[in-house]
Amino acid sequence: MSPVPKAARTGWSGPGASSAIVQVSRGHRIAWFLLPCPTGRHRCRPRRSAAPAFWKVRSVCRFRAEQAGEFGVHQGGSGSRSRGAWYPERFAWWFALTARSRRSRSGPIPPRRAASRGGCSPTPQRRPSPLRVCLLGATGTIGRATRASLVQHGHEVVCLVRPRPGIEEGFRQVDMSSPASIVHDGFRGERFDAVISCMASRTGVPRDAWAIDHQAHVDVLSAARDAGVGQFVLLSAICVQKPLLAFQHAKLAFERTLIESGMTWSIVRPTAYFKSLSGQFERVRQGKPYLMFGTGELTACKPVSDRDLAGYLADCLQDPAKQNRVLPIGGPGEAITPRRQGEELFALLGRKPRFRRVPVALLDAIIAGLGVASRLRPTLAEKAELARIGRYYATESMLVLDPRTGRYDADATPSTGTETLFDYYRALAYGETVAERGDHAVF
Numbered sequence: 001m002s003p004v005p006k007a008a009r010t011g012w013s014g015p016g017a018s019s020a021i022v023q024v025s026r027g028h029r030i031a032w033f034l035l036p037c038p039t040g041r042h043r044c045r046p047r048r049s050a051a052p053a054f055w056k057v058r059s060v061c062r063f064r065a066e067q068a069g070e071f072g073v074h075q076g077g078s079g080s081r082s083r084g085a086w087y088p089e090r091f092a093w094w095f096a097l098t099a100r101s102r103r104s105r106s107g108p109i110p111p112r113r114a115a116s117r118g119g120c121s122p123t124p125q126r127r128p129s130p131l132r133v134c135l136l137g138a139t140g141t142i143g144r145a146t147r148a149s150l151v152q153h154g155h156e157v158v159c160l161v162r163p164r165p166g167i168e169e170g171f172r173q174v175d176m177s178s179p180a181s182i183v184h185d186g187f188r189g190e191r192f193d194a195v196i197s198c199m200a201s202r203t204g205v206p207r208d209a210w211a212i213d214h215q216a217h218v219d220v221l222s223a224a225r226d227a228g229v230g231q232f233v234l235l236s237a238i239c240v241q242k243p244l245l246a247f248q249h250a251k252l253a254f255e256r257t258l259i260e261s262g263m264t265w266s267i268v269r270p271t272a273y274f275k276s277l278s279g280q281f282e283r284v285r286q287g288k289p290y291l292m293f294g295t296g297e298l299t300a301c302k303p304v305s306d307r308d309l310a311g312y313l314a315d316c317l318q319d320p321a322k323q324n325r326v327l328p329i330g331g332p333g334e335a336i337t338p339r340r341q342g343e344e345l346f347a348l349l350g351r352k353p354r355f356r357r358v359p360v361a362l363l364d365a366i367i368a369g370l371g372v373a374s375r376l377r378p379t380l381a382e383k384a385e386l387a388r389i390g391r392y393y394a395t396e397s398m399l400v401l402d403p404r405t406g407r408y409d410a411d412a413t414p415s416t417g418t419e420t421l422f423d424y425y426r427a428l429a430y431g432e433t434v435a436e437r438g439d440h441a442v443f
């Protein structure tokens with residue numbers, strides 16, 4: 001097989017061609033760049049356009065990283081503008097090749113310097129199994145499932161958890177508010193191949209969110225880089241695509257730090273979990289009406305099971321298609337509205353459907369009231385934020401948001417796994433499982 005990447009073969013159209021025209025588009029914005037052949041196999045001559053083109057594409061690469069999945073890149077050999085369309089990650093060979101030649105000129109770039117330059121992440125690659133993985137949030141809903149999935153894949157898993165009695169084997173007690181504890185009690189100077197984080201603030205209130213979803217992650221990332229870890233998989237949330245709440249801004253701020261870290265990264269943004277959609281199971285079983293905002297059709301989501309999501313997170317370690325990308329992900333099947341969830345619950349429990357509509361304006365009134373009251377009693381500010389979180393989930397769908405139309409798009413929301421929310425409801429109804437609500441009771 002030719003050592004020249006396929007993209008290069010298609011990009012340089014003949015022995016005389018020394019550059020490729022690359023079109024980068026996002027929405028209605030389109031830019032064209034002229035790139036020299038980085039392999040030198042195609043009689044690449046230095047061109048005046050090479051340096052600015054490289055600079056531009058580097059910035060596009062960073063921009064692409066932030067908006068991964070939203071780009072289309074079209075490339076053709078000189079004179080041919082549309083010979084095949086491909087996505088930016090397939091363009092990574094160009095950065096890898098030029099990075100190699102730059103390194104050979106100036107020596108290796110220390111990880112920290114590469115990151116501070118806003119360096120592009122390494123080319124995704126399939127890694128040999130098993131890996132040594134550092135897992136955060138292993139005591140949470142998705143963290144527990146992820147640990148099980150990693151073990152099932154044969155990886156060695158070390159879990160960093162906050163101090164607690166009765167610690168399990170493979171768990172290390174770490175104070176996440178202390179960078180020194182993360183280094184000395186967590187990483188302990190040992191080798192790890194990857195970090196997976198399912199850690200998140202339990203409440204979502206601003207103080208907790210900035211401490212855990214942002215700062216603790218920044219400190220873990222820094223410790224991981226110093227320990228030579230090359231890969232970081234982050235469990236985020238699909239709602240950060242429309243950030244209105246403190247915890248969403250905190251998550252987004254860390255996403256940006258991770259993208260610019262120079263590590264191989266995956267940012268998984270799931271839709272809704274089963275536990276967040278089963279809060280009314282007991283109400284309905286007790287014969288009470290199902291509560292819904294408006295008509296119950298203001299929002300929709302593609303629920304994903306803990307196990308399916310955990311498998312997806314574990315796959316990020318070794319699937320190059322899931323690396324250096326932001327990955328919105330839902331479960332199998334079509335998008336489901338709250339009304340549809342209620343109908344299914346009544347059917348499963350053999351009860352006549354009874355719905356009670358709650359006006360969104362009620363939440364607005366509560367938020368306004370708590371906002372005013374919190375000026376007199378600051379402790380109420382957190383309650384006001386919880387009410388805002390509640391309102392967000394009452395009115396925003398957990399689906400991919402089309403930035404051009406401002407609408408949620410079920411068809412554009414990728415699916416993974418096999419387990420459906422209604423399978424889960426059935427298991428609840430037959431007593432085969434118990435509902436876990438956790439502290440995210442606002443969902």
Ligand SMILES: NC(=O)c1ccc[n+]([C@@H]2O[C@H](COP(=O)([O-])OP(=O)(O)OC[C@H]3O[C@@H](n4cnc5c(N)ncnc54)[C@H](OP(=O)(O)O)[C@@H]3O)[C@@H](O)[C@H]2O)c1
Nearest residue numbers: 137138139140141142162176199200237270271272273276
């Ligand atoms: N619920 C949904 O429908 C939904 C949908 C999409 C995305 N998400 C996102 O998915 C993520 C994980 O959700 P989840 O339901 O699995 O979370 P979870 O059950 O609340 O678990 C959170 C984990 O983070 C750990 N943690 C919190 N504060 C900590 C601290 N100070 N020090 C050390 N560890 C700490 C918890 O440890 P402890 O056990 O010690 O508290 C726990 O292991 C969150 O980012 C959430 O926003 C949720």
